[in-house]
Amino acid sequence: RKEVEQDPGPFNVPEGATVAFNCTYSNSASQSFFWYRQDCRKEPKLLMSVYSSGNEDGRFTAQLNRASQYISLLIRDSKLSDSATYLCVVREYNNNDMRFGAGTRLTVKP
């Protein structure tokens, strides 16, 4: 079983749509959770951290369910510029290495 699993997609949605990505992780000792965005042939960039209480940043909402070891990302009012691969990332300890999901590819179409 992979440490971090994501639905690979692809998700093809029209502009303005709401789309949700899910991620599960296997290590219950994991402490920190993130969503990264990676554009084609570029490095991953931090989109947002994920907190236990859930958090929102503009059109993006992240949720964490520790009991189910499940993380989600919701994107509202999708823009063309949201097209990218979204990586679910889990870190066990502070300063330690990060484990990446394989990514979910999103394409937003006009």
Next chain:
Amino acid sequence: GAVVSQHPSWVICKSGTSVKIECRSLDFQATTMFWYRQFPKQSLMLMATSNEGSKATYEQGVEKDKFLINHASLTLSTLTVTSAHPEDSSFYICSATRQILAKNIQYFGAGTRLSVL
């Protein structure tokens, strides 16, 4: 601006040659850096953890004699792919952790695309 600088961004080499990739933290010290490899349509896979002043810690299945890591200073780690072969062609990305407002944020270099002919 960039927080972590990686160089070169793209390299093409002949089979059997060695390639060195540099990763620098800009304006902060990084005692630990990480090296990842990413094959097309796959996730980043951690290769090794680079520790300043000591030996790197390699993940299972990664040959330490093939992927030489040197973390000579608090702002520079290098990865050398020795005797590269076509199967080593991949996207190599480094990262460094920077503490911001008591949170450890990991920043990535722009990556190095290695093509071995």
